[in-house]
Amino acid sequence: MINSDTTILEKEPERAAASTPVSLARRIGGLSDRAIAWLFITPTIALLLAINIFPLIWAIRLSFTNYRANRPNAVLENVGLQNYQRVLTDSDIWIAMQTTAHFVFWTILLQTLIGFSLAYLIDRKFRGHAFWTTVILIPMMLSPAVVGNFWRFLYQPQIGLFNYIVSYITGVPPSSFEMLGSVSLAPWSIIIVDTWMWTPYVMLICLAGLRSIPDYIYEAAEVDRASAWRQFWSITIPMALPFIMLAVLFRGIENFKMFDMVMLLTGGGPGSTTEVASITLKREAFESWRTGRASAFAIILFVAVFGLANIYVKALNRVKQR
C-alpha cells in the first residue's frame, strides 16, 4: 500500500504534463499565444476607438475652435480657451447646472429611500415574493420614450389620471393645476417620473445587498440579544451600505446626464425651469450651432462627472474594505 502510494506520487508530474493541452500556438501554425490573444481583442478595441475614443478626442479638438457644424466649409479658427471661458461665465449655464443638481439630489434621495424600503420588504420570504419582484421591475423595463409619452397623458389636467387621483385624495379640482405647465410643479413632475421608472433598479441592487447578508449573522445577533431595531442599524445598514452606495453612483451618473425624460415631458420648459445641463448642451450644439462652445461645455461636464465619480468610488472602496 505504501509502495503503491509512492509510485503514484512519483508519476504525478508526468501525468500533470500529459493532461495539459498542447499549446494553442502549436496547433495554429506559427502564431504565438500572445498573437492569438491580440487577434481576439482587436475588433473590440477598434470599435471602442472608433465610436468612443475618437469622438472624444475630436470633441476636445473642436472645443478649442470656432467650428460650427452647420457651416462645415467655414475657415476653422483656433480660439484657445475662449470657449471654456464663455461657458464658465455664462449665467444660463450655471442655472442649468443648478437645475441638474436639484434633479440629481431629489431623484437619488427618493429612489434610494423607496428602493431600499421596497427591497427590505420584499426580502422577507413571503408567498409570491418572486412575482411581486417582477411586477415592481416592470417600469424599469419600459422604453423611456413610452414612459415619457405615457406620463404626459397621465399629467394631462383635464383627462389625466394623475391629476384625477391627486384631486380625489386632496379635494383640489383636477384642472386647477398643471404638472408640466406650471413653473413650480414641472421640476417635480420629472422627478416623479424618473423615480417611478428607476426605483426598481435601486431596489434590485439593494436586494442583492440584503441577500448577501448571511442568515447566521442575524441569528448570532438574536442570540446576542440585539433588538430588531439594533439589528437593522448595526447589521443590515452597514453590511448593505456598499450596495446602496453603488446604486447611488449609478443613478447619480445617469441622472447627471438626464435628457430623454426632460425632453419628452417638458422640453426644458416652462421657460427654462426644467432646463438641465444636457438640454442646454443640445440647444447650444444643435439649435445655436455653436459646435465649438458646445464641445467645451461637454468636456467640462465630462470632467465634472468623471471627477465626482472617482472621488465617490474611492469612498465606496473605503466602506467596502472595512
Next chain:
Amino acid sequence: MAEITLAGISKAFGETQAVSNVNLTVRDGEFVVLLGPTGAGKTTTLRLIAGLEKPDSGRVTIAGRDVVGEAPASRDVAFVFQQYSLYPHLTVYENLAFPLRSPARRLPATEIDGRVREVAKMVRIDHKLENRSTRLSGGEMQRVAIGRALVRKPAIYLMDEPLSSLDAKLRGELRLELKRIQSELGSTLLYVTHDQIEAMTMADRIGILAEGRLVQMGTPREIYSNPANLHVAARLGQPHINLIPEGLLPGGSAPAGTKTIGARTEHLEIARSERGNAEIDWIEHLGDQNHLHIKVGQHRLVTLADPYLAIGRGDRIDLKLRNPLYFDAGGQRLT
C-alpha cells in the same frame, strides 16, 4: 449558570424527522458533548435550546423555566456557530462588546471595556482587538466567536462544532483552552461535534445521537467501555472497532443470542505462531504505534500494535478474544 432540560423534544423539517423525542439534562456547571454523524440532529438540538427553531412537541426548560414560547434574546443563552458568524464590518473589540451593548442591559462603558479585555485575554486575542474581524486567520476568528459568547454570563453556552473548520494543531490547542476556560468559569456548556476525540477529551458526559434520537448518555469511559449498542460502539475508538461474527475467534464467553462480536485493540490477544488462525495482511507504521491489518478467513481486522513487536507481513499469528463486546441480532449489547 443553570440546569437545562429537554423533555420529549421533537422537530421535523418537512418530511425529515431531525430530532425525535429527545430527553436530555445538562446539569449546572457540566460540560456535555453531543456526538453523532452529520444529520443526526445535533445542530437542531442546539438551535432548539437557543430558540432559533421551535420544537414540534416537548419542553425546553432553563433553570426550571419553560422557555419554548420565548425568543432567543430572552432565553439567556450564548451560541458559537460553526461558521464563526462574526460581524464582518466590526473590529474584534466591537464584536466582543456587541452582546454587552444590548440596551436591555445598560452596562456602563468602563465595565464593558473591562469585560471585553478580560475575555480577549482569556481567548488570547487581546493583541488584535483593533483589527477588522475579516482580517483574522480561521483560528483567531473562532477564538473571537468563542470570546463573544464568553463576555456574557448566560445560563448556558451552546457550541456548534466550533473547532471543525480549523487545522489539526489549532484544534488540539483550542480543545485544551476551551476545557480550561470552562472549568475556570464553572460554566454549563453543551457542545456538538462529530469528532470523537473532542468528545472524549472535553466532556463530563457524552450523549450519542443517531437519526434524531439520543441513543446513550454517560461519561466518556462508560460510553467507551459499555456501549449500549453497535452504533455507539462504532462511534468511539481508533482504529474503528472490529465487528466480527460470533464463533470466528476463540476466547471470551458469548452469552446466548450473540450474533456479532465487537473487538477493539484491548479485546484482542496476539501471539506469534506458525500454525495460527490468522495472517498479517499489512502493517501501517504510524511511528509511535503500528496498525496491524489482520486476515482471518474472509474477515479483516485492524488493531494497534507496539512498534517493537517483531512481526512482519505474511506472518501467521494466533488471535484470541479477551472480554469483547457482544451484540444480538438487533445490534443491542448483551452482557
